[in-house]
Amino acid sequence: xxxxxxxxxxxxxxxxxxxxxxxxxxxxxxxxxxxxxxxxxxxxxxxxxxxxxxxxxxxxxxxxxxxxxxxxxxxxxxxxxxxxxxxxxxxxxxxxxxxxxxxxxxxxxxxxxxxxxxxxxxxxxxxxxxxxxxxxxxxxxxxxxxxxxxxxxxxxxxxxxxxxxxxxxxxxxxxxxxxxxxxxxxxxxxxxxxxxxxxxxxxxxxxxxxxxxxxxxxxxxxxxxxxxxxxxxxxxxxxxxxxxxxxxxxxxxxxxxxxxxxxxxxxxxxxxxxxxxxxxxxxxxxxxxxxxxxxxxxxxxxxxxxxxxxxxxxxxxxxxxxxxxxxxxxxxxxxxxxxxxxxxxxxxxxxxxxxxxxxxxxxxxxxxxxxxxxxxxxxxxxxxxxxxxxxxxxxxxxxxxxxxxx
Amino acid sequence: xxxxxxxxxxxxxxxxxxxxxxxxxxxxxxxxxxxxxxxxxxxxxxxxxxxxxxxxxxxxxxxxxxxxxxxxxxxxxxxxxxxxxxxxxxxxxxxxxxxxxxxxxxxxxxxxxxxxxxxxxxxxxxxxxxxxxxxxxxxxxxxxxxxxxxxxxxxxxxxxxxxxxxxxxxxxxxxxxxxxxxxxxxxxxxxxxxxxxxxxxxxxxxxxxxxxxxxxxxxxxxxxxxxxxxxxxxxxxxxxxxxxxxxxxxxxxxxxxxxxxxxxxxxxxxxxxxxxxxxxxxxxxxxxxxxxxxxxxxxxxxxxxxxxxxxxxxxxxxxxxxxxxxxxxxxxxxxxxxxxxxxxxxxxxxxxxxxxxxxxxxxxxxxxxxxxxxxxxxxxxxxxxxxxxxxxxxxxxxxxxxxxxx
Numbered sequence: 001x002x003x004x005x006x007x008x009x010x011x012x013x014x015x016x017x018x019x020x021x022x023x024x025x026x027x028x029x030x031x032x033x034x035x036x037x038x039x040x041x042x043x044x045x046x047x048x049x050x051x052x053x054x055x056x057x058x059x060x061x062x063x064x065x066x067x068x069x070x071x072x073x074x075x076x077x078x079x080x081x082x083x084x085x086x087x088x089x090x091x092x093x094x095x096x097x098x099x100x101x102x103x104x105x106x107x108x109x110x111x112x113x114x115x116x117x118x119x120x121x122x123x124x125x126x127x128x129x130x131x132x133x134x135x136x137x138x139x140x141x142x143x144x145x146x147x148x149x150x151x152x153x154x155x156x157x158x159x160x161x162x163x164x165x166x167x168x169x170x171x172x173x174x175x176x177x178x179x180x181x182x183x184x185x186x187x188x189x190x191x192x193x194x195x196x197x198x199x200x201x202x203x204x205x206x207x208x209x210x211x212x213x214x215x216x217x218x219x220x221x222x223x224x225x226x227x228x229x230x231x232x233x234x235x236x237x238x239x240x241x242x243x244x245x246x247x248x249x250x251x252x253x254x255x256x257x258x259x260x261x262x263x264x265x266x267x268x269x270x271x272x273x274x275x276x277x278x279x280x281x282x283x284x285x286x287x288x289x290x291x292x293x294x295x296x297x298x299x300x301x302x303x304x305x306x307x308x309x310x311x312x313x314x315x316x317x318x319x320x321x322x323x324x325x326x327x328x329x330x331x332x333x334x335x336x337x338x339x340x341x342x343x344x345x346x347x348x349x350x351x352x353x354x355x356x357x358x359x360x361x362x363x364x365x366x367x368x369x370x371x372x373x374x375x376x377x378x379x380x381x382x383x384x385x386x387x388x389x390x391x392x393x394x395x396x397x398x399x400x401x402x403x404x405x406x
Numbered sequence: 407x408x409x410x411x412x413x414x415x416x417x418x419x420x421x422x423x424x425x426x427x428x429x430x431x432x433x434x435x436x437x438x439x440x441x442x443x444x445x446x447x448x449x450x451x452x453x454x455x456x457x458x459x460x461x462x463x464x465x466x467x468x469x470x471x472x473x474x475x476x477x478x479x480x481x482x483x484x485x486x487x488x489x490x491x492x493x494x495x496x497x498x499x500x501x502x503x504x505x506x507x508x509x510x511x512x513x514x515x516x517x518x519x520x521x522x523x524x525x526x527x528x529x530x531x532x533x534x535x536x537x538x539x540x541x542x543x544x545x546x547x548x549x550x551x552x553x554x555x556x557x558x559x560x561x562x563x564x565x566x567x568x569x570x571x572x573x574x575x576x577x578x579x580x581x582x583x584x585x586x587x588x589x590x591x592x593x594x595x596x597x598x599x600x601x602x603x604x605x606x607x608x609x610x611x612x613x614x615x616x617x618x619x620x621x622x623x624x625x626x627x628x629x630x631x632x633x634x635x636x637x638x639x640x641x642x643x644x645x646x647x648x649x650x651x652x653x654x655x656x657x658x659x660x661x662x663x664x665x666x667x668x669x670x671x672x673x674x675x676x677x678x679x680x681x682x683x684x685x686x687x688x689x690x691x692x693x694x695x696x697x698x699x700x701x702x703x704x705x706x707x708x709x710x711x712x713x714x715x716x717x718x719x720x721x722x723x724x725x726x727x728x729x730x731x732x733x734x735x736x737x738x739x740x741x742x743x744x745x746x747x748x749x750x751x752x753x754x755x756x757x758x759x760x761x762x763x764x765x766x767x768x769x770x771x772x773x774x775x776x777x778x779x780x781x782x783x784x785x786x787x788x789x790x791x792x793x794x795x796x797x798x799x800x801x802x803x804x805x806x807x808x809x810x811x812x
Contacts (some may be wrong), residue, residue: 116725319522
């Protein structure tokens with residue numbers, strides 16, 4: 001597997017474009033399009049929020065019933081809590097995009113992210129579809145423009161791509177994602193589009209995705225708020241020319257490994273670009289009794305507001321980490337827990353044998369001053385482990401969210 | 407039932423004191439004592455965090471096995487994650503207090519709140535016990551000094567008291583509480599001591615308390631972090647002279663009503679004094695299918711970081727409230743939800759029929775600028791309701807928790 005410099009157009013047969021269609025007041029790009037030269041097998045995972053945005057309801061049905069050839073995404077308005085009118089907008093978007101691109105309207109997916117509530121002005125969507133369909137290109141600049149067009153409070157766009165091998169055939173996978181606030185996926189809390197030229201049957205594509213998401217996007221949190229719009233879509237157009245993957249085995253594993261690498265990288269990018277944050281905060285839980293225990297414990301720590309504020313303050317307030325493990329709902333013996341912190345500046349034992357280790361606050365603070373900080377927890381209850389990613393809680397998180405709409 | 411101006415000494419036969427024993431660097435009061443002239447039936451609810459502070463482990467056993475006559479509380483150090491040494495400190499505290507006060511050591515409870523991790527210097531506890539036992543008084547100033555001695559990041563102390571009637575006998579109930587951060591009770595996430603002169607059997611006292619806590623302390627949250635030290639203790643010494651309550655009925659109901667009033671008032675005081683907050687944020691959920699649904703929905707809204715930041719910004723970002731209802735885990739039809747906001751400045755419909763109501767942002771912002779703001783949610787799924795209390799998320803919350811220990 002080889003890392004590539006690229007995004008959604010890294011795989012053969014995919015084109016993309018990003019532009020300003022007018023959903024935002026400033027002139028930032030706010031609309032993106034992905035197009036595959038041939039119809040794709042598609043899979044998706046979506047928010048488990050009861051309040052689902054119109055595009056989530058729409059795409060959930062579409063990926064399970066049709067081959068997919070295009071995706072139209074806008075940022076600025078979420079098309080969530082918009083009633084029947086919101087679903088009509090999805091339908092009209094697919095009709096116009098299908099007609100403009102010369103494909104069936106059933107093969108178009110839609111995505112939206114931004115403020116919950118307002119209706120999307122359809123004339124802007126129509127304008128954007130016309131504009132973008134004339135700009136589609138397979139170069140990496142176009143992929144970057146698309147990635148740039150879907151971000152909201154993100155401080156940078158998020159893309160990645162890999163090359164991998166199936167039976168001597170070179171395959172590719174590229175992706176873009178957005179997300180910075182309202183990030184607490186149980187399904188993903190963001191938008192993410194993954195494009196691969198692998199040939200794979202739809203049920204296996206979905207199975208790989210559903211599995212990979214558990215240890216990647218479902219293990220991150222910025223603020224504990226699960227979005228109404230989360231969508232993670234994978235498109236596979238088969239342009240690489242591999243023998244279509246139709247069963248589990250080495251080919252399936254090779255694809256899944258690449259999908260995992262892409263999802264992991266983007267998930268960590270999302271957590272590390274959490275609204276207002278200054279550090280990516282990772283928690284590795286080892287020695288848990290079950291895999292589910294390990295996941296729940298790791299998530300509980302990265303979701304703790306008090307722990308996150310302490311990370312911002314570079315304060316080794318390990319009591320908050322113990323406390324968050326304790327209220328996670330998982331049963332364990334606190335006296336058996338060992339807790340370390342680590343970063344590029346070193347590794348330090350903070351807690352062992354039921355009470356504080358003898359450590360230097362100065363060294364601890366130095367370790368916590370890095371941009372990528374890890375809490376390593378050893379439960380000593382079993383052999384399962386899991387890792388979760390979040391970020392620190394800062395003044396800027398409050399600032400961004402106290403006047404997001406103004 | 408009549409509201410009184412007082413605290414833990416409002417009921418007959420109770421004395422209190424508060425003083426500076428040296429757990430804090432500044433000269434703030436940091437140690438309190440409550441004493442009853444006669445042994446009390448006692449009940450308690452405690453944190454459900456797996457990581458329990460030593461005094462929680464100690465008191466949990468004590469309230470279920472002994473009559474109680476005194477409580478010794480320190481602030482500044484939580485005596486949590488302190489291993490066997492922490493439990494030894496509890497034992498020694500009870501021994502010294504019992505000897506000093508001339509009562510059995512089994513009838514003493516201990517409480518601690520503050521930083522997790524450090525061991526409590528026992529010489530300071532010993533000094534404080536001697537000092538406080540000489541200061542005990544039944545006047546309301548002493549109650550206030552005790553209430554003042556147990557606060558940490560609270561901006562003010564919390565006390566309340568009521569007079570109520572059982573079979574023509576006047577009874578009293580008085581209480582003090584502390585809590586501002588790490589507030590997400592499932593048991594209470596704070597310290598609260600309630601003293602009544604009612605005569606009531608221990609099992610009924612516990613039953614009343616366990617019931618009342620569900621709709622009071624268990625319905626508040628400041629930051630989603632459940633503490634290691636939460637303790638809510640009720641002492642009843644029978645000094646009022648009522649016929650001892652030994653079964654459910656009008657006398658039990660009269661006491662429970664007074665206990666509810668005390669717990670509700672203090673719970674709301676805790677939420678309204680959340681770390682760094684500028685407003686008490688109440689969420690009333692009506693028309694839920696079950697009582698548990700109503701509680702879960704109301705809690706989900708007041709725990710949403712994004713909603714809390716919007717309240718701080720006086721921004722009627724109702725989509726975040728819908729979103730928080732949606733990820734609560736309760737199943738419902740979003741199109742049936744009606745959402746209002748209200749405060750002393752008015753009441754306004756924000757969301758109905760699956761989309762935004764036609765409202766004035768200016769009026770909405772005015773309503774949200776008050777110190778006590780309510781979100782009223784009508785689920786239209788059934789007849790159950792519940793109310794939860796939280797606060798806004800502010801720069802100061804981050805500030806307080808980024809350098810709590812410094």
